[in-house]
Amino acid sequence: MFSLPYIAQQLVNGLTLGSIYALVAIGLSIVYGILRLINFAHGDLLMVGAYLALALLLNTALPLGAAVLLPMIIVGGVGVLVERLAYRPLRGAPEVAMLITSLAVSSVIQNGTIMTLSAQPRAFRLPQELIAQQKLGVVSFSTLDAVSVALAVFLMVLLTLFVTRTRVGIAMRACAENLRAARLMGININQVIAYAFAIGSALAAAAGFMWAGRFGSIEPFMGFLPGLKAFVAAVIGGIGSIPGAMLGGYLLGFAEIFFVGFLPPELSGYRDAFVFTLLLLVLLIRPRGLLATGAEREG
């Protein structure tokens, strides 16, 4: 029914989309792991990253790598600042207070962007060498796709090394498991939380570049959809777990592409409904996600 090359092509597409979801999901998951906060402003940091990348591409002669790296650094800083100003004062308050605050932060970032830059979508034009189509055997993809997947995998390897080999990284896992015990061990949790926000936000900025390049235009509300999908991915994988976020991101990427690619075209409008159905199915079988770790924290 479907030719092998077609299936291979869909696999490549799923890999590309999954890489983006995974990067965004990681940030949501590490912050949730430590603070039990569903950070609704996370997708908006992806948007900020995309705008910064565009500004660098248009206004500077910096190499392309800088248009990815600099937004990651700046948005990482923005993430730390948001935590410091908006979330830290609410530490110890009921979890719902922080949740509502994150909605407010999201609104502030979106509307701040509209006020300073306008709500008009802008073309996100990439240099020719990134748009060029590559052929590898039977499948084709843009250079951007290849770079996106490679960069995502590289960043995830880096993150894995960080949380397994470094003092602060191990402390991050310790905090996610038992925040009080971590404090009793002398871990400065504010420092660890700042790291979590910096890393998560930087990954979102990288994903912002990929997402913007994929769709060719950016606008102030562009962070909503990938943010929501990444949340679904994080929950499927087991929110709080980093490997879970990666797995969930790729699963969702593949599932979405396959849904659109293998079912009748008239159903493709339902892709988001399909995504949530998938979430419900996973949660019915494994209520805490595929790779959930540890017990639910008390108090």
Place this chain on the structure above:
Amino acid sequence: MLLEVENLSVYYDSIQALKGISLQVDEGELVTIVGSNGAGKTTTLLTISGILRPRHGTIRFQGQDITYLAPHEIVRRGISHCPEGRQIFTGLTVMENLLMGAYHRRDRERVAQDLAWVQELFPILAARRRQLAGTLSGGEQQMLAIARALMSRPKVLLLDEPSLGLAPMLVDTIFEVIQQLRAQGVTVLLVEQNAYQALRVADRAYVLETGTIKLSGPAQELARNEEVKKAYLGG
């Protein structure tokens, strides 16, 4: 005086858990707080560690006021807390747990020495150091919890119910270790429901009842006290 708690009052919302308690721990001492469930023993330790904030009172360590310091600052000054119910990091390996105990320390060589020291104290941990801590048995987890707390090289070790939920033979092992620590000069503030064992090994003791200190004195004297016998030692 190494650790001095003065007139400490702690509330959970409007419920007063500690009603102005005072206690002291001198260098090299093994002091125990005994009392029944809900008397305020754990609350006392959590307040000393900076997790809970008192409404009144002061906590001084080596003469300095530490009442409102952040928990990690308190650990840095030399107070280490081995919490009730072990609370080891089950998703981390035994070695990673131990390293978390030494989180604030930059003196790598000494940390390595202390790693060797705690593994000598608890040989089973050396054998299991690459294992996830969640796969250890209850007794092993308690040993890991103590070892992890020792990795900060504390001047005072706060031990909360180390014998809770352990088989009698393991309880003996844990108390042997506590005595060993004391022999090595580690100052210990021990909270225990097992008053019999605690009074047997301690130098001095406080009896805590519904947030107030009812009795205090040398542990052996308290062990002979009729009231204590009746209430905590089964007659």
